[in-house]
Amino acid sequence: MKSSTATTHSLLPSLTHWLWLLIFVVLISPAWRTVMVSADGDTLMHWRVGEWMLEHRQIVATDTFSHTHTGEPVITKEWLAEILFALAGRAGGLFGQACLAAFVIATTFALLHRQLLRAGNDLLAATAVTLLAAFAANIHWLARPHVFSFLFVLLWNVELLRFNRTRQGGRLLVILTGLMLFWVNLHGGFLVGFVLLGTYWLGAALERDGAKLRVLTVTGLVCGLASLANPNGYQLHWHNLEFLRSSYLTSWLAEYASTNFHSLGALTFVFWIAAFFFTLALARPQLTLTAGLILLTWFYFALTAARNIPLLALVTAPILAAAWSDCARGRWRDISNRVNAMGQTSRAGPLVLGAAVVIVAVIPKSVELSPKDWPIKAVEFIQAHPAQFTGNMFNQYKWGGYALWYLPEHKTFVDGRTDFFGEPGIREFSQVTDLRAGWAEPLTNRNVQWVMMPADHRLNLALDLLTNEWRSAYSDSVARVWSKLE
Amino acid sequence: MNLRRAFLPNLGVMIWLVFFLMLSLSNWRLVMISADGDPALHRRIGEWMIENRTVIDREQFSHTKFGAPLISKEWLSEVIYAGASLAFGWNGVVLLAAALIATTLWLVHRQLLAAGTDVLLATAVVLLTAFGVTNHWLARPHLVTHILVVVFGWLLHDYRLGRCSARRLFATLPVLMLLWTNLHGAFFTGFILLGIFFLGAIFERHRDRALVLAGVSAACLAASLVNPNGWHLHAQIVGFLRTPELSGMVNEFRSPNFHSGSAHGLLLELFAVALLLLVVRPVLPATEILLLGVWGYFALHSTRNIPILGLVAAPILARHLQAFLRYPLWLRLCARAEEMQRSTGGAATVALAVAGVLLIVARPGWDSAILPNRVPAAAVEFIRANPSAVRGEMFNDYGWGGYLLWALPERKVFIDGRNDFFGKELVGEFNTVDETKPGWEAVLQKYQVGWTILPVKHPLNSLLVLSGWRPAYSDEVAIVYTRP
Numbered sequence: 001m002k003s004s005t006a007t008t009h010s011l012l013p014s015l016t017h018w019l020w021l022l023i024f025v026v027l028i029s030p031a032w033r034t035v036m037v038s039a040d041g042d043t044l045m046h047w048r049v050g051e052w053m054l055e056h057r058q059i060v061a062t063d064t065f066s067h068t069h070t071g072e073p074v075i076t077k078e079w080l081a082e083i084l085f086a087l088a089g090r091a092g093g094l095f096g097q098a099c100l101a102a103f104v105i106a107t108t109f110a111l112l113h114r115q116l117l118r119a120g121n122d123l124l125a126a127t128a129v130t131l132l133a134a135f136a137a138n139i140h141w142l143a144r145p146h147v148f149s150f151l152f153v154l155l156w157n158v159e160l161l162r163f164n165r166t167r168q169g170g171r172l173l174v175i176l177t178g179l180m181l182f183w184v185n186l187h188g189g190f191l192v193g194f195v196l197l198g199t200y201w202l203g204a205a206l207e208r209d210g211a212k213l214r215v216l217t218v219t220g221l222v223c224g225l226a227s228l229a230n231p232n233g234y235q236l237h238w239h240n241l242e243f244l245r246s247s248y249l250t251s252w253l254a255e256y257a258s259t260n261f262h263s264l265g266a267l268t269f270v271f272w273i274a275a276f277f278f279t280l281a282l283a284r285p286q287l288t289l290t291a292g293l294i295l296l297t298w299f300y301f302a303l304t305a306a307r308n309i310p311l312l313a314l315v316t317a318p319i320l321a322a323a324w325s326d327c328a329r330g331r332w333r334d335i336s337n338r339v340n341a342m343g344q345t346s347r348a349g350p351l352v353l354g355a356a357v358v359i360v361a362v363i364p365k366s367v368e369l370s371p372k373d374w375p376i377k378a379v380e381f382i383q384a385h386p387a388q389f390t391g392n393m394f395n396q397y398k399w400g401g402y403a404l405w406y407l408p409e410h411k412t413f414v415d416g417r418t419d420f421f422g423e424p425g426i427r428e429f430s431q432v433t434d435l436r437a438g439w440a441e442p443l444t445n446r447n448v449q450w451v452m453m454p455a456d457h458r459l460n461l462a463l464d465l466l467t468n469e470w471r472s473a474y475s476d477s478v479a480r481v482w483s484k485l486e
Numbered sequence: 487m488n489l490r491r492a493f494l495p496n497l498g499v500m501i502w503l504v505f506f507l508m509l510s511l512s513n514w515r516l517v518m519i520s521a522d523g524d525p526a527l528h529r530r531i532g533e534w535m536i537e538n539r540t541v542i543d544r545e546q547f548s549h550t551k552f553g554a555p556l557i558s559k560e561w562l563s564e565v566i567y568a569g570a571s572l573a574f575g576w577n578g579v580v581l582l583a584a585a586l587i588a589t590t591l592w593l594v595h596r597q598l599l600a601a602g603t604d605v606l607l608a609t610a611v612v613l614l615t616a617f618g619v620t621n622h623w624l625a626r627p628h629l630v631t632h633i634l635v636v637v638f639g640w641l642l643h644d645y646r647l648g649r650c651s652a653r654r655l656f657a658t659l660p661v662l663m664l665l666w667t668n669l670h671g672a673f674f675t676g677f678i679l680l681g682i683f684f685l686g687a688i689f690e691r692h693r694d695r696a697l698v699l700a701g702v703s704a705a706c707l708a709a710s711l712v713n714p715n716g717w718h719l720h721a722q723i724v725g726f727l728r729t730p731e732l733s734g735m736v737n738e739f740r741s742p743n744f745h746s747g748s749a750h751g752l753l754l755e756l757f758a759v760a761l762l763l764l765v766v767r768p769v770l771p772a773t774e775i776l777l778l779g780v781w782g783y784f785a786l787h788s789t790r791n792i793p794i795l796g797l798v799a800a801p802i803l804a805r806h807l808q809a810f811l812r813y814p815l816w817l818r819l820c821a822r823a824e825e826m827q828r829s830t831g832g833a834a835t836v837a838l839a840v841a842g843v844l845l846i847v848a849r850p851g852w853d854s855a856i857l858p859n860r861v862p863a864a865a866v867e868f869i870r871a872n873p874s875a876v877r878g879e880m881f882n883d884y885g886w887g888g889y890l891l892w893a894l895p896e897r898k899v900f901i902d903g904r905n906d907f908f909g910k911e912l913v914g915e916f917n918t919v920d921e922t923k924p925g926w927e928a929v930l931q932k933y934q935v936g937w938t939i940l941p942v943k944h945p946l947n948s949l950l951v952l953s954g955w956r957p958a959y960s961d962e963v964a965i966v967y968t969r970p
Binding site: 247250251257258259260261262266270273274277278280281282284286287292295296299300303304434435436437439456458460461462465466 | 730734740741742743744745749753756757760763764765767769770775778779782783786787921922923926942943945946947948949952953
């Protein structure tokens with residue numbers, strides 16, 4: 001009787017399993033999966049690049065997608081993730097891509113929950129912190145390679161925290177090196193790993209812990225070497241740093257901008273800041289030097305660029321959970337311990353995974369991009385009248401990825417690969433879209449024969465006035481397409 | 487001994503002198519009047535009120551809303567700034583602004599000393615506060631709000647700690663509010679401070695204190711109605727804050743951009759608060775937690791609140807750091823500094839410094855002028871010299887509106903920094919043209935615009951060229967186009 005009860009309990013999903021399933025199901029729901037694949041043009045851009053690599057069975061090394069930079073060497077920051085997304089795309093189209101992103105994101109936060117519990121935190125505190133972290137991080141839940149950086153930041157931090165507790169230097173070296181080998185090929189955010197490692201190193205230096213310092217130094221050096229195992233070697237690192245050093249390019253990209261606290265989306269960040277402020281002010285936890293450094297550096301990074309908010313949440317969640325756990329006492333703690341004990345015996349992982357597979361198989365899989373945001377009808381028109389649209393295109397930046405995927409026979413003027421186009425490329429594009437003096441020169445110099453822009457864009461007003469040079473070929477409430485007169 | 491006291495400045499006076507001299511004599515004086523068009527705007531309105539000996543109540547400066555009823559949020563400050571400018575030109579505006587800023591910091595220093603902070607720590611905290619406040623050191627009426635925030639905060643802290651009676655609070659705060667409501671539109675800040683102390687009293691379970699604060703708030707509210715527009719002033723400000731289309735177009739109402747140097751002051755303030763919570767770990771009373779939390783949020787929300795956070799956080803940082811700083815070396819240094827502080831004053835030095843600065847600025851050749859690379863100074867000169875070169879009404883850059891209505895008073899602007907007055911509809915029409923949206927030509931026609939004055943890189947210039955408008959003037963700052 002006892003053993004059958006135990007078996008029944010082990011088949012009940014733990015709270016971690018439920019969290020995984022909840023996040024996964026929410027993310028593959030029709031509303032959210034559409035946002036994940038269509039918030040910007042990069043999902044389609046990465047899919048196109050990945051698909052090219054699958055078709056050609058090689059890693060992309062020169063540009064074949066834009067007419068402004070054709071044949072120029074490309075430093076690919078995320079070739080492996082692009083291939084994985086392209087495989088998911090082959091299996092299930094945009095729905096497949098959404099499922100892959102949902103799987104990675106759900107796994108990240110389930111692992112965060114598990115890590116918080118293994119660190120001895122109160123179950124309810126760990127669950128609340130995980131949910132709050134997920135809420136803070138959701139601003140950047142998109143079907144793009146950066147979701148792998150969420151997972152790797154978490155795994156990386158887990159190992160560093162474990163090392164801080166157990167001091168198993170060998171394990172740290174092996175695991176972080178292994179993680180870096182993948183991370184450096186999955187996403188350009190691998191540099192975050194070195195920032196984290198550096199913070200722990202600085203903490204050890206300030207605490208004058210020589211043994212820890214030695215292990216972290218060796219690990220950093222070995223991970224540095226491991227990060228060279230990518231198709232572009234050290235040039236990848238240089239390329240990423242050059243991009244980050246360009247204030248012009250980082251100000252160009254919305255996700256590198258500081259948070260606009262007037263927007264509703266900023267509430268998630270406000271909640272995370274408020275959680276820490278009130279915890280530090282009321283609970284007054286005594287933090288280690290390393291924890292203090294992590295808080296200060298990652299809050300700074302998150303204030304500077306909104307894209308760092310998810311990383312802040314993942315890296316600082318253990319600090320918040322520990323402080324909240326210390327506040328949990330009495331009956332609250334008893335309930336928490338009882339539920340946690342049940343969860344620890346759970347072996348329902350495969351069951352939950354099976355349930356997810358069933359849900360994926362059963363639900364409708366269509367992903368409709370919003371016809372209010374994307375030039376769907378315009379592209380259909382262009383496809384139906386290929387003779388009218390020969391020669392080079394000028395396109396809106398955000399629509400570059402869309403054009404890459406749905407108009408593969410045409411090359412873009414610009415797309416989401418800002419780092420590849422660099423400052424000169426983006427300035428050239430902006431000269432046209434900002435109607436700066438000499439705005440038509442890039443169009444002439446690049447031999448642009450047709451233009452596709454959002455209907456309310458100022459460039460349409462200028463082309464409209466140049467009736468002897470440009471003709472309106474297509475127009476709807478979303479897009480206008482112009483072709484150059486002979 | 488008396489001479490020493492008269493001439494040797496103590497640390498508080500030294501702070502006043504350093505900031506007054508730095509702001510009134512260095513290039514900062516030019517930044518204070520050139521960072522945006524509002525110093526010129528307020529000066530012009532103030533001068534109009536002095537000339538006409540009346541508080542302005544009808545629009546005079548724009549052709550788009552000429553004659554419309556006007557609610558003046560800061561008429562008294564504008565008159566004071568205009569008085570200074572009539573006496574000394576832009577130098578007068580600069581000196582007044584420098585004196586207000588220096589006085590704010592001196593008051594913070596006095597407040598910290600009065601609260602028992604040692605003189606060295608008080609000086610360090612004031613310098614930190616000064617760094618946090620720099621992003622909004624502009625010669626405009628809001629500087630009065632900074633002073634009044636310090637005074638309000640000081641009295642409310644003193645009342646909370648039992649150093650000030652309820653009677654004194656009732657006698658002072660409503661009077662200050664009466665002044666504030668006529669000096670600057672941010673008098674609402676006083677009510678937020680009162681609200682925080684009221685909530686703090688409730689959380690700290692001081693029912694009597696909460697009742698007194700509720701009474702003082704009601705008295706302040708009544709006092710705030712004593713202004714040329716009564717409750718309409720309050721309604722206009724609330725309406726403005728609730729209209730993101732209006733507040734969103736003002737830089738200082740936007741969230742700070744942490745990529746730019748202007749956010750460094752806020753970063754330092756946040757860093758100081760974080761260190762306090764992480765290292766000192768004080769037991770903060772509810773009022774202080776609310777003050778830091780609410781104003782921290784407001785500072786992240788709008789850059790114009792960064793100085794308020796600095797001024798509000800200063801006494802909290804000082805109080806709790808004081809308990810932490812118990813190192814023998816620090817205590818020895820403090821003892822020596824306190825001794826010096828007691829035996830010094832510096833009133834005569836202040837008088838000499840002010841007289842010296844007045845002599846310097848009165849010299850021919852010493853000029854404080856708006857930086858010509860920030861405004862279309864040469865274009866304005868051209869138009870004044872060639873009035874027939876432009877016909878019809880003007881369309882101007884938003885940031886240049888204040889400068890243009892001051893430098894080119896014979897013309898009326900399309901828009902200027904008073905977007906709360908211009909309202910959502912007109913600002914929308916302005917944006918249609920400014921952001922070159924479809925319908926831009928219709929707006930220009932509706933307002934009979936005959937010429938534009940815009941920055942060289944403005945996208946509208948290219949559309950005007952394509953539409954056949956002719957360039958009347960151009961330099962590296964501005965282009966003037968006229969309708970064909």
